Amino acid sequence: MENLREKFESWIREMFHQRLKEEVCYHNLDHTLLIVEKSREIAGYEGLEGEELDDLFFAAWLHDTGYWEGKAEGHEQRGAELAQSCLSELGIAQQRIDRIKSAILATKVPQNPQNLFEKILCDADMYHLSTPEFLTYTMCLRQEMENLHTENCTKLEWLKKSREFTLSHRYHTEYGKKHLEPLKLKNLTILEKEIEELENQKFKPEKKKNKKSDRGIETMFRVTSTNHLELSALADNKANIMISVNSIIISIVVTVLIRKLEEFPNYTIPAILLISTCLGAMIFAILATRPKVTKGLITKENIEKKQGNLLYFGNFHQMSIEDYSAGIRELMEDSDYLYGTMTRDIYFLGKVLAKKYKLLRKSYTVFMFGFVVSVLSFLIATLFFDPFTY
Known part of the structure; x- marks a missing residue:
């Protein structure tokens, strides 16, 4: 039997490493090892021996294997099913397998x-309620339940649920009643103090924190909006420079060089290249600064659903003053709506900036490479082509 237990333990440890999902941070191998150890401890006190002690070893290892797939609901049934399949392969008698399955389901x-x-097995499974690490265990269980999307609550709410569970729980064995119950009650006192501290901190400290947080949020929005506006102004300035420079070049080429092409026909291709470069760069620069005005109407339904941006003129320029004023009042009275609107305003301003800078990059790229090619073509036409041969 000892060899059989060693073979089984080696296999199930490997299965924990292969199949247990990372989200399961409480019902993992460490938790199972604790249950195996504590079930042996309780069994020694209760006088369990022989075949039943071996079966308890298998049950302790298998009782939480239903969590391997990252699902809490029905994990006991899945653990019992795994016990049936793997223990049958090991040649364990069906009567013993039924006892192990029944114990797993009893947890x-x-x-x-x-x-x-x-x-x-049930007392070993709840042994953590009596350990000095009780709070650590219960917070780890909360994290696991959040990972598996079966629970989503504040720390205070979770500790209150833990208190209710601990109060309703009872150990079943004599060992549990004599040795574990008193330690659990001590942990319950510690839990009560933790809850009381969190409840005392819930209002007064949070008010100060919220004020500080509100100032921080306002500063964040102000700085972000200012940065975006400065970047937008910088982009417009760069586009204006590009438009002005290329306009001057085109004017000079059209007024001076075009008239000289009859005398210097070898400059025809370089002139075409230069004009094309300037036109291309100007087009991209103009597209970067071209304004876009939306439909300019936000309905009352949009305001009620907290949709639409009342801070951008393009969304309200066709609204009546009464509807706009009512919308602004609603915006000022609802901080979530206000912050949401400011967030959307910054987001879409960023989208516009991204488009502007992409077009500007294209404009400057066309100008840089086109101007270089044009200058080189002028040099080649001057050095290698005689205008009088045309």
Whole structure:
């Protein structure tokens, strides 16, 4: 039997490493090892021995394997099914497998063990309630439940739920009643103090924190909006420079060089290249600064649903003053709506900036490479082509 247990333990450890999802941070291998150890401890006190002690070893290892797939609901049933399949392969008698499966199913909360074997496994499963690391364990369980999307609550709400569970829980074995229950009650006192501290901090400290937080949020929006506006002004300035420079070049080429092409026909291709470059750069620069005005109407339904940006003129220029004033009042009275609107305003301003700078980059790229090619073509036409040969 010892070799069989070693073979089983080696296999199930490997399965924990292969199949357990990362989100399961509480019902993992460490938790299972604790249950295996504590079930043996309780069994020694209760006088369990022989074949039942071996079966308890298998049950302790298998009781939470239903969590391997990252699902909490029905994990006891999945653990019992795995016990049936793997223990049958090991040649364990069906009568013993049924006892192990029954004990695994008995760990389902609220626990309802029917015999000493099941009571030992149930008490081992809840052994953590009596340990000095009780708060650490319960917060780890909260994290796991959030990871698996089965629970989403504040720390205070979770601790209150833990208090309710601990108060309703009872150990079943004599060992649990004598040794674990008193330690659990001490942990319950610590839990009560933790809850009381959180409740005392809930209002007064949070008010100060919220004021400070509100100032921080306002500063963040102000700085971000200012930066975006400065970047927008910078983009417009760069576009104006590009438009002005290329306009001057085109004017000079058209008024001076075009008239000289009859005398210097070898400059025809360079002139075409230069004009094309300037026109291309100007087009991209103009597109970067071209304004876009939206439909300019936000309905009352949009305001009620907290949709639409009343801070941007393009969204309200066709609204009546009464509707706009009512919308602004609604915006000022609802901080979530206000911050949401400011967030959208910054986001879409960023989208416009991204488009502007992409077009500007194209404009400057066309100008840079086109101007270089044009100058080189003028040099080649001057050095290698005689205008009088045309």
